Amino acid sequence: MKLRWLLPAMLAGVAIGVLLFLARMTQSADSKLHLERLANLRAINNLDVQLNRVLTQARVATLMAEGDERVRITRQLGDALDAIDKGPQSLHGLDPALDLATNRFLDTIQDKFELDFDIEARTTVLNQRLVNSANSVPGQVAALVAAATPEVRDNVGDLGEQLKTQIVTFSVTPSPSNQKDVEMLLDRLAGQPAAFKDALQRLHAGCADVIVDKDELVDRLRDFLDRPTGPQLQAVEQAYSAWYAGQQAIVARYRLALAVYAASLLLVLGWLGLRLRGSYRALDRANADLLRANSTLEAQVETRTHDLSAALRDLRDSQAQLVQSEKMASLGQLVAGVAHEINTPLGYARSNAEIVRDSLGRLGELCAAQDRALRLLTAPDSSDEAVAAALAQAEARRGSDDPAELMADLHSLLQDADHGLNQIAELVSSLKDFSRVDRSRTDLFDLNDGIDSALKICQNQLKHRVEVVKQYGTLPQIECSPSQLNQVFLNLFTNAAQAIEGNGRIYVHTLAADGGVAVRVLDTGCGMSEDVRSRVFEPFFTTKPVGKGTGLGLSIVYRIVAEHGGRIEVRSSPGKGSEFALWLPARQARAAPAEPTVEAALTAVAA
Amino acid sequence: MSAAVVESGAVRGRVLFVDDEPRVLTTMRMLFRGQYELHFADGGAPALELLRQHPVDVIVSDQRMPGMSGIELLRAARELAPGAMRVLLTGYSDLNAIIGSINEGEIFRFVNKPWSNQDLSATLARAVAAAHAAAVPAKPAVAAEAQRPAIVSAGVLVMDDDPRLPPRIQAILGTDCRVFGAASLDEAVGQLERQRIGVVISNTRVQEQPVVSLIGTLKQHQPELVSVILTERADAGAAIELINQGQIYRFITKPIVDNTCKIMVHSALKQHERLAHQPELHRRYEVTRPPEPPLASAGSRLLERVRALRSWVTGRA
Numbered sequence: 001m002k003l004r005w006l007l008p009a010m011l012a013g014v015a016i017g018v019l020l021f022l023a024r025m026t027q028s029a030d031s032k033l034h035l036e037r038l039a040n041l042r043a044i045n046n047l048d049v050q051l052n053r054v055l056t057q058a059r060v061a062t063l064m065a066e067g068d069e070r071v072r073i074t075r076q077l078g079d080a081l082d083a084i085d086k087g088p089q090s091l092h093g094l095d096p097a098l099d100l101a102t103n104r105f106l107d108t109i110q111d112k113f114e115l116d117f118d119i120e121a122r123t124t125v126l127n128q129r130l131v132n133s134a135n136s137v138p139g140q141v142a143a144l145v146a147a148a149t150p151e152v153r154d155n156v157g158d159l160g161e162q163l164k165t166q167i168v169t170f171s172v173t174p175s176p177s178n179q180k181d182v183e184m185l186l187d188r189l190a191g192q193p194a195a196f197k198d199a200l201q202r203l204h205a206g207c208a209d210v211i212v213d214k215d216e217l218v219d220r221l222r223d224f225l226d227r228p229t230g231p232q233l234q235a236v237e238q239a240y241s242a243w244y245a246g247q248q249a250i251v252a253r254y255r256l257a258l259a260v261y262a263a264s265l266l267l268v269l270g271w272l273g274l275r276l277r278g279s280y281r282a283l284d285r286a287n288a289d290l291l292r293a294n295s296t297l298e299a300q301v302e303t304r305t306h307d308l309s310a311a312l313r314d315l316r317d318s319q320a321q322l323v324q325s326e327k328m329a330s331l332g333q334l335v336a337g338v339a340h341e342i343n344t345p346l347g348y349a350r351s352n353a354e355i356v357r358d359s360l361g362r363l364g365e366l367c368a369a370q371d372r373a374l375r376l377l378t379a380p381d382s383s384d385e386a387v388a389a390a391l392a393q394a395e396a397r398r399g400s401d402d403p404a405e406l407m408a409d410l411h412s413l414l415q416d417a418d419h420g421l422n423q424i425a426e427l428v429s430s431l432k433d434f435s436r437v438d439r440s441r442t443d444l445f446d447l448n449d450g451i452d453s454a455l456k457i458c459q460n461q462l463k464h465r466v467e468v469v470k471q472y473g474t475l476p477q478i479e480c481s482p483s484q485l486n487q488v489f490l491n492l493f494t495n496a497a498q499a500i501e502g503n504g505r506i507y508v509h510t511l512a513a514d515g516g517v518a519v520r521v522l523d524t525g526c527g528m529s530e531d532v533r534s535r536v537f538e539p540f541f542t543t544k545p546v547g548k549g550t551g552l553g554l555s556i557v558y559r560i561v562a563e564h565g566g567r568i569e570v571r572s573s574p575g576k577g578s579e580f581a582l583w584l585p586a587r588q589a590r591a592a593p594a595e596p597t598v599e600a601a602l603t604a605v606a607a
Numbered sequence: 608m609s610a611a612v613v614e615s616g617a618v619r620g621r622v623l624f625v626d627d628e629p630r631v632l633t634t635m636r637m638l639f640r641g642q643y644e645l646h647f648a649d650g651g652a653p654a655l656e657l658l659r660q661h662p663v664d665v666i667v668s669d670q671r672m673p674g675m676s677g678i679e680l681l682r683a684a685r686e687l688a689p690g691a692m693r694v695l696l697t698g699y700s701d702l703n704a705i706i707g708s709i710n711e712g713e714i715f716r717f718v719n720k721p722w723s724n725q726d727l728s729a730t731l732a733r734a735v736a737a738a739h740a741a742a743v744p745a746k747p748a749v750a751a752e753a754q755r756p757a758i759v760s761a762g763v764l765v766m767d768d769d770p771r772l773p774p775r776i777q778a779i780l781g782t783d784c785r786v787f788g789a790a791s792l793d794e795a796v797g798q799l800e801r802q803r804i805g806v807v808i809s810n811t812r813v814q815e816q817p818v819v820s821l822i823g824t825l826k827q828h829q830p831e832l833v834s835v836i837l838t839e840r841a842d843a844g845a846a847i848e849l850i851n852q853g854q855i856y857r858f859i860t861k862p863i864v865d866n867t868c869k870i871m872v873h874s875a876l877k878q879h880e881r882l883a884h885q886p887e888l889h890r891r892y893e894v895t896r897p898p899e900p901p902l903a904s905a906g907s908r909l910l911e912r913v914r915a916l917r918s919w920v921t922g923r924a
Contacts, residue, residue, distance in 0.1 A: 336699055336701070337699075339699045340671060340697075340698035340720075341698075342698070343699060343719075343720040344628050344669075344698050344720055345630075346720070346721040347631065347634075348628070348630045348631045349721075350721045351634045351638065351721070351722065352637070354724045355638060355724070412633065413633075413634070416630040416633055419630065420630065464627075464672070464673025464674070
């Protein structure tokens with residue numbers, strides 16, 4: 001039972017697990033994170049560009065002004081870099097190629113930062129010096145003009161003005177022509193009288209300082225700007241995009257798998273649903289049937305009850321018939337036995353009567369002859385010859401049939417016939433006693449009489465081979481159905497006689513006991529096994545061959561005793577004999593058994 | 608010794624009566640004292656004792672007696688005095704007793720108590736006459752049989768409604784003798800006309816018709832024919848009729864026990880041969896004529912045909 005539920009539950013669990021796994025695999029490429037990452041990379045690019053621009057602008061503008069802007073950019077860039085280095089938006093650990101590109105970019109930008117700080121420090125110094133050098137130039141020009149001769153003073157002053165302009169331009173946005181112009185102007189000044197040579201030299205040196213410093217600044221800036229952060233970042237982005245595309249492809253595959261899986265799950269679910277629907281339909285049908293059955297149940301129950309009571313009635317009838325047929329069978333045996341008992345006396349009595357009739361005929365003839373002789377003798381006119389002839393005739397008759405002898409024979413024959421008729425009368429009377437058809441059903445009855453009449457009835461079964469030893473106590477008359485109890489004793493005696501092979505004895509003991517009468521019937525017969533003993537009162541149980549006994553005899557005994565409120569027990573030892581002990585109460589309970597019922601017999605036997 | 612001599616009174620028949628009721632014996636004495644030499648015994652043992660000392664022609668015995676039943680007595684008497692005719696006189700006997708008296712006692716008559724003096728006298732007269740007519744030689748018959756040329760071996764006719772029975776009997780008997788079947792009396796007579804039959808095995812009724820008159824008539828006209836009854840419907844009355852009016856030789860009840868059946872039929876065939884060779888024995892198996900021919904006109908014609916049957920032994924019709 002449990003296994004039946006365990007398997008589907010496991011299958012359902014596995015199906016849901018697979019579904020969850022697939023769903024999770026499709027979620028693994030987080031598009032929001034992806035967008036953030038891309039934005040981050042763009043931001044880095046922008047900031048990098050901004051930083052470059054700031055630094056480039058610093059070439060022309062005074063550096064102090066841009067310092068704040070640079071610090072802001074640097075900080076933002078640092079944050080953005082930190083974001084791709086570690087944290088949820090980190091690009092590390094996704095793909096080896098991406099790792100490589102990212103690391104390279106990070107190294108480069110790290111260098112750039114270091115360069116930036118270097119530039120910052122150095123530029124401050126250089127700018128200061130440049131400003132100083134540039135600022136010193138006008139003073140030196142003025143000193144030069146002052147030192148110049150008046151004829152050349154205008155020329156020098158003009159040249160000096162040009163030089164000042166050139167230096168300022170150079171220090172801000174140097175260009176190769178600018179530097180050449182400065183050097184050409186300086187050369188043109190050198191062609192002037194040497195009066196202001198020193199001043200010129202100082203101017204020269206100042207200009208040279210400006211040029212050198214400016215060149216260094218420009219070099220450093222270029223170095224900074226030349227760092228390949230842009231392409232490297234682009235490589236990073238490409239690598240990341242490639243990785244993301246791969247992820248997308250995987251996710252697409254999982255999505256497809258999920259779709260297929262979901263579709264098949266749906267199919268399975270649909271199939272299950274169909275089945276369920278089928279089951280429900282069957283259930284509905286069964287319910288409908290049940291309802292119908294319920295509605296017809298009462299009618300069915302009624303029919304069944306009717307059938308059952310009919311069957312019970314049949315059973316009762318057949319049971320009653322069987323009991324009746326057993327009675328008839330035992331009656332048949334009884335009649336057969338009694339018939340033999342009656343036929344013998346009837347045979348000789350009838351035969352004797354015939355003989356007597358014949359003899360009386362002869363005796364009559366003798367009497368007639370003698371009578372004739374006597375009449376002739378006493379008649380006055382009879383001749384002597386006639387008298388002599390009549391006498392001789394009478395004498396001859398007398399000789400052949402001696403009257404005395406004949407009379408003795410007749411006497412003896414009639415005596416025998418009388419005896420035979422008495423015997424018959426006695427048998428008939430015992431039959432009547434036994435059946436008690438001329439008495440009421442229940443009566444006060446001395447069981448000793450019943451036992452005697454039963455013994456007379458089964459005399460022919462016992463005669464010559466079974467000795468009956470009677471030991472009667474003085475019994476109170478008990479209230480009972482005498483004919484039924486006679487049947488009980490007859491059955492017990494018949495049973496005992498059949499148990500005795502050859503010669504044996506039956507002992508019958510009676511005594512008053514326990515407010516009733518106890519009777520014991522013992523035989524010296526073959527006895528019975530425990531198995532047979534325990535079943536001996538069962539209806540239809542018989543040890544006789546088929547057709548020899550109905551197996552109802554002792555069950556009838558049991559039933560009759562039970563109906564009288566008595567009890568019967570049997571003891572037996574195989575090979576030695578059996579004892580049936582029964583006890584009957586002196587008075588019947590008021591609900592006296594009017595008509596024996598089949599149920600009573602059945603329950604009594606079943607008990 | 609012939610029947611005529613007996614009737615003339617030259618030789619008195621000797622009859623032994625056995626009954627445990629002395630009054631019956633008294634009656635018998637009164638009844639037959641003028642006619643026969645009478646012997647009496649009140650039980651089986653004294654009767655056998657008496658038989659050893661006095662040869663008798665007829666034994667009349669009761670069936671139910673203390674110590675030894677009538678059948679047991681008659682069976683013993685058959686050994687002791689084979690020449691004595693055996694009559695059972697009894698008030699009531701169950702079927703087994705009657706079958707036993709036929710098969711074991713080989714009795715001549717079965718007489719019911721109460722008896723009629725006239726019938727009993729007639730039966731005794733027949734028995735005595737039969738005994739005198741066929742004073743059986745004790746044993747020389749065997750030697751005589753050996754010398755005789757074996758005549759055509761006789762067949763067996765089986766009369767039964769069941770067509771499977773004749774083959775069954777043939778199977779039991781083996782190929783030693785031929786078995787013919789007949790499912791009706793008509794067919795049976797036809798077979799008897801055509802075949803040489805020694806033993807008739809018959810049910811008590813064939814096609815609802817009792818066979819007793821057919822068997823009786825057969826026995827009257829062909830005394831050497833031996834009948835065996837093989838039936839499942841055994842009843843005492845029919846058995847008594849069959850012995851008294853048909854002199855059946857054996858009575859077998861179904862179901863058939865092969866071995867018993869074989870022994871009985873072989874014994875019947877032997878009996879047939881004995882009767883065929885010793886016509887003087889026929890009177891021992893004389894039947895009582897039934898009071899009236901019980902068969903209807905069709906049956907009477909049948910019996911006419913039976914009377915016209917040619918004897919295979921004597922050759923006369």
